[in-house]
Amino acid sequence: MSALPPIGVLIIGDEILSGRRKDTHLAAVIERLAPRGLRLSWAQMIGDEVSLIEATLRRSFAAGSITFCFGGIGATPDDLTRAAAAAAFDQPLVRHAEAERRIIAQFGATAFPHRVFMADLPASADLIPNPVNQVAGFSLANHYFMPGFPNMAHPMLDWVLANPLTHIGSEHYCEQAVWTLDATESDLMPIMNHLSAAFADLKLFSLPTLQAGRRLIELGFKGEQARVIDAMAELRNHLQAQNVAFYAARPSELFHT
Numbered sequence: 001m002s003a004l005p006p007i008g009v010l011i012i013g014d015e016i017l018s019g020r021r022k023d024t025h026l027a028a029v030i031e032r033l034a035p036r037g038l039r040l041s042w043a044q045m046i047g048d049e050v051s052l053i054e055a056t057l058r059r060s061f062a063a064g065s066i067t068f069c070f071g072g073i074g075a076t077p078d079d080l081t082r083a084a085a086a087a088a089f090d091q092p093l094v095r096h097a098e099a100e101r102r103i104i105a106q107f108g109a110t111a112f113p114h115r116v117f118m119a120d121l122p123a124s125a126d127l128i129p130n131p132v133n134q135v136a137g138f139s140l141a142n143h144y145f146m147p148g149f150p151n152m153a154h155p156m157l158d159w160v161l162a163n164p165l166t167h168i169g170s171e172h173y174c175e176q177a178v179w180t181l182d183a184t185e186s187d188l189m190p191i192m193n194h195l196s197a198a199f200a201d202l203k204l205f206s207l208p209t210l211q212a213g214r215r216l217i218e219l220g221f222k223g224e225q226a227r228v229i230d231a232m233a234e235l236r237n238h239l240q241a242q243n244v245a246f247y248a249a250r251p252s253e254l255f256h257t
Contacts, residue, residue: 103134178236188217195221
């Protein structure tokens, strides 16, 4: 898998920080990235403060991030993301003719005087189609702006991943693991160090836990499928050689709790 820029999520809205609404966007992005072998580099939740939104977007742009932004693109006075994005990307906020056309087609005369403001976008923005009410989101410079409503935002996110971002990630990505029993991470460190070096193109993961007083470690690799299969074969060989008990799945049947 070729190197990618960092991927981030920016969730905007006082209602998230106050607890009046619960965020579902972060989980939605993670769930959609995982099958492609992608993960987030960062996630941030911020309030409806135009200077803060602008500064956050400037940092994200400077870092070269692919950034999924949720919230604040409506028409009410607390919807500040469109103006902040224009400022962050040093562009004027202008009426986007196609976005305006879609709003009018959906709402007719009631598009005026307020709804039509949602067609005011940074000058070079491209549209993200909204299948629910035709009020488009927008994108520019690998930043993808969607509404705060999950029923609209998540289909729009699917469109982004299937269209402008269809090339990121790999269909050959996979994750595999075994569960070791009664071993510590210290016990397994020589194996992990050896295999991490031998399969430097993969990511090793080690996730210890306790169940009924016994140690379990979910130990495995993620990356390109053929290489993961080879790495897992090596891992199983090393564990067998050191008489470490392991299972293909979490051995819950061994515990009586």
